[in-house]
Amino acid sequence: MSSRERILGRVRRALADVPPDGAPYEEAVPRDYLREHGERTPAEAVELLAENLADYRAVVHRTGAADLPHLVARLLAARGSREVLVPPGLPAGWLSAAGPVRVDDRAESTVERLDRVDSVVTGCAVAIAETGTLVLDGSPDQGRRRISLVPDHHICVVRVPEQVVSSVPQALDRLDPARPSTWISGPSATSDIELDRVEGVHGPRTLEVILLG
Amino acid sequence: MSGTYLGMPAFPRAARDAVNDRTLRGNLRHATHTIRAKRARAVAEVSDWAALREAGKRIKDHTLRHLDRYLVRLEESVTAAGGTVHWAADAEEANRIVTRLVKETGESEVVKVKSMATQEIGLNEALEAEGIRAYETDLAELIVQLGKDRPSHILVPAIHRNRAEIRDIFRTEMGAWGRPAPEGLTDTPAELAEAARLHLREKFLRAKVGISGANFMVAETGTLVVVESEGNGRMCLTLPETLISVVGIEKVVPAWRDLEVFLQTLPRSSTAERMNPYTSMWTGTTGEDGPRAFHLVLLDNGRTDTLADRVGRQALRCIRCSACLNVCPVYERAGGHAYGSVYPGPIGAILSPQLRGTASAIDASLPYASSLCGACYEVCPVAIDIPEVLVHLRERVVQGGPAVREGNRVVLRPAKGHAAERAAMRAAGWAFTHPRALRAGQRLASRTRRLHPRTLPGPGRAWTGTRDLPVLPPEPFRDWWERTRGGKDETR
Ligand code: SF4
Numbered sequence: 001m002s003s004r005e006r007i008l009g010r011v012r013r014a015l016a017d018v019p020p021d022g023a024p025y026e027e028a029v030p031r032d033y034l035r036e037h038g039e040r041t042p043a044e045a046v047e048l049l050a051e052n053l054a055d056y057r058a059v060v061h062r063t064g065a066a067d068l069p070h071l072v073a074r075l076l077a078a079r080g081s082r083e084v085l086v087p088p089g090l091p092a093g094w095l096s097a098a099g100p101v102r103v104d105d106r107a108e109s110t111v112e113r114l115d116r117v118d119s120v121v122t123g124c125a126v127a128i129a130e131t132g133t134l135v136l137d138g139s140p141d142q143g144r145r146r147i148s149l150v151p152d153h154h155i156c157v158v159r160v161p162e163q164v165v166s167s168v169p170q171a172l173d174r175l176d177p178a179r180p181s182t183w184i185s186g187p188s189a190t191s192d193i194e195l196d197r198v199e200g201v202h203g204p205r206t207l208e209v210i211l212l213g
Numbered sequence: 214m215s216g217t218y219l220g221m222p223a224f225p226r227a228a229r230d231a232v233n234d235r236t237l238r239g240n241l242r243h244a245t246h247t248i249r250a251k252r253a254r255a256v257a258e259v260s261d262w263a264a265l266r267e268a269g270k271r272i273k274d275h276t277l278r279h280l281d282r283y284l285v286r287l288e289e290s291v292t293a294a295g296g297t298v299h300w301a302a303d304a305e306e307a308n309r310i311v312t313r314l315v316k317e318t319g320e321s322e323v324v325k326v327k328s329m330a331t332q333e334i335g336l337n338e339a340l341e342a343e344g345i346r347a348y349e350t351d352l353a354e355l356i357v358q359l360g361k362d363r364p365s366h367i368l369v370p371a372i373h374r375n376r377a378e379i380r381d382i383f384r385t386e387m388g389a390w391g392r393p394a395p396e397g398l399t400d401t402p403a404e405l406a407e408a409a410r411l412h413l414r415e416k417f418l419r420a421k422v423g424i425s426g427a428n429f430m431v432a433e434t435g436t437l438v439v440v441e442s443e444g445n446g447r448m449c450l451t452l453p454e455t456l457i458s459v460v461g462i463e464k465v466v467p468a469w470r471d472l473e474v475f476l477q478t479l480p481r482s483s484t485a486e487r488m489n490p491y492t493s494m495w496t497g498t499t500g501e502d503g504p505r506a507f508h509l510v511l512l513d514n515g516r517t518d519t520l521a522d523r524v525g526r527q528a529l530r531c532i533r534c535s536a537c538l539n540v541c542p543v544y545e546r547a548g549g550h551a552y553g554s555v556y557p558g559p560i561g562a563i564l565s566p567q568l569r570g571t572a573s574a575i576d577a578s579l580p581y582a583s584s585l586c587g588a589c590y591e592v593c594p595v596a597i598d599i600p601e602v603l604v605h606l607r608e609r610v611v612q613g614g615p616a617v618r619e620g621n622r623v624v625l626r627p628a629k630g631h632a633a634e635r636a637a638m639r640a641a642g643w644a645f646t647h648p649r650a651l652r653a654g655q656r657l658a659s660r661t662r663r664l665h666p667r668t669l670p671g672p673g674r675a676w677t678g679t680r681d682l683p684v685l686p687p688e689p690f691r692d693w694w695e696r697t698r699g700g701k702d703e704t705r
Binding site (some may be wrong): 107115 | 270278282285306403406410413417433444447450476487489490497501503518
């Protein structure tokens with residue numbers, strides 16, 4: 001007997017005492033929790049997102065489409081970045097004023113190469129106001145998961161209000177489970193040493209979020 | 214479970230040693246009290262906590278009740294997405310499968326993200342025996358590994374080490390494992406974290422094989438979810454060419470939308486955050502993004518035996534948030550190591566004896582490692598009635614009775630002369646003679662007890678079978694202990 005059959009057999013025997021349950025999945029779980037906590041206008045949701053991002057020590061900026069390239073350029077310059085990593089589908093205009101050398105992410109780019117790049121600029125799939133979370137799903141303006149991980153400085157552009165939802169349930173509704181996703185809430189952190197929160201262990205130690213709208 | 218912790222003294226003796234270790238007690242007290250207060254604030258932020266808790270419990274119960282169906286579904290989904298599914302009946306088989314998969318890649322080292330399942334099966338030791346080095350990459354796990362130590366807390370495994378000890382471990386041990394600690398390393402947390410970043414980055418960049426667990430597996434879509442803070446999880450899940458995830462069969466949930474419950478309750482219960490810094494979700498393999506090969510090893514190792522127990526099966530709902538550890542007066546004083554298992558605290562006291570059986574002295578004494586104050590039940594985000602299971606397991610130890618071990622029905626013999634009970638009660642003395650904090654907590658729990666129904670209403674009734682929930686004592690255990698001096702003077 002294979003272990004698969006053995007385990008499934010054990011499960012069935014273990015449940016022999018349980019009365020048959022005809023209730024389908026849809027009826028088995030009460031879903032009377034909230035879809036979102038409180039009602040917000042789109043503008044209020046953006047406010048809350050900004051607040052919660054800052055609370056988890058992401059640096060929040062706001063700008064309109066016309067000024068975006070200049071803001072990106074300023075942030076990269078302030079950081080002293082010489083190279084910036086670019087996902088394949090990043091809108092061309094976003095980096096049009098930026099000084100650093102553009103490094104395109106290619107399948108054959110080694111991790112050692114990525115490790116030498118100072119900054120990365122990406123878009124996002126959705127942002128969650130209640131938790132201050134950005135979700136990246138590998139769409140062309142976000143690129144492979146590793147590019148927002150290895151460089152030490154991540155600039156993420158959120159189109160507001162259209163990419164902002166209030167809650168975790170609403171975010172899941174918008175995502176496609178087939179795509180790999182990364183949920184980011186503030187810069188990487190650890191509390192492993194006497195529970196002191198230290199920003200930045202392995203992921204980018206600086207997370208800057210641009211609310212574009 | 215593997216023999217990683219064999220030879221551990223039984224809980225009472227180990228606990229007594231820990232209580233006498235003042236550094237350990239100081240660290241634990243600071244840590245548990247800090248997280249406890251933060252958690253209460255994080256939970257208070259969501260007005261529908263009770264509804265989320267109930268939904269989480271029902272999702273898990275529904276899944277466990279149809280576990281065979283959901284596991285088969287999961288296997289189909291993962292396979293369709295390009296992954297390969299393996300089934301492991303016990304620790305030995307899981308270790309064998311993982312070792313073989315690593316060897317097939319031709320590699321002799323792997324990077325690991327913290328996973329309780331791989332600790333449970335003793336994977337690192339099994340790999341080591343086959344000449345494969347496993348590098349732990351969580352900061353706390355790194356501290357534990359470099360310190361040749363054992364984890365003592367589910368979420369903060371190095372909770373028993375303070376910063377000066379950590380600096381000393383880094384200074385003396387890092388060099389032997391790779392990049393040494395920087396010159397003049399001090400004991401500020403930021404510098405220690407930086408030392409770990411540099412030490413581990415070298416390993417991430419060259420790793421070809423990553424090993425992980427998972428917090429959730431979605432049957433409908435084949436998606437796995439890893440919840441973390443530091444980014445080492447993301448490194449292990451995305452940079453290597455081969456990813457091997459070892460996951461207990463109870464981690465499956467039916468559908469994508471079920472994540473909306475647990476991604477709200479888990480971070481708030483565990484690290485007391487609205488959301489943890491990083492959560493990774495992946496479904497099989499994805500072209501150029503991430504590992505080219507993905508293997509999922511589904512682990513039984515005593516879980517189906519636990520499922521066979523009408524009362525004890527609720528322990529399989531656990532999402533390993535560790536909230537129950539942080540509120541437990543016994544854990545706070547005894548520390549994680551006293552539990553002699555990778556699962557410490559209240560959840561360990563009910564899970565380890567079920568996964569491993571109660572044949573050893575440590576496992577027979579674990580159900581006594583509690584004052585039944587009920588604080589663990591109050592905070593549990595999937596409403597596991599830990600005191601109920603503890604009482605049930607005590608009966609099992611003292612009276613014996615039918616049980617399932619490795620899939621076979623057995624009849625357990627009673628522990629001789631209630632030796633375990635007597636030993637445990639003696640040892641309990643240390644925990645209940647002084648602290649005032651304990652009293653307040655227990656009285657509160659005891660007062661809320663009258664709100665707890667004796668049988669579960671609605672569909673829960675069928676699930677708990679015909680068994681009544683145990684009647685909770687009107688007087689908290691601690692008060693009884695004080696009044697009667699541990700039962701010596703029961704008439705007082
Ligand atoms: S038993 Fe409940 S509180 Fe304890 S770790 Fe598991 S889910 Fe968390």
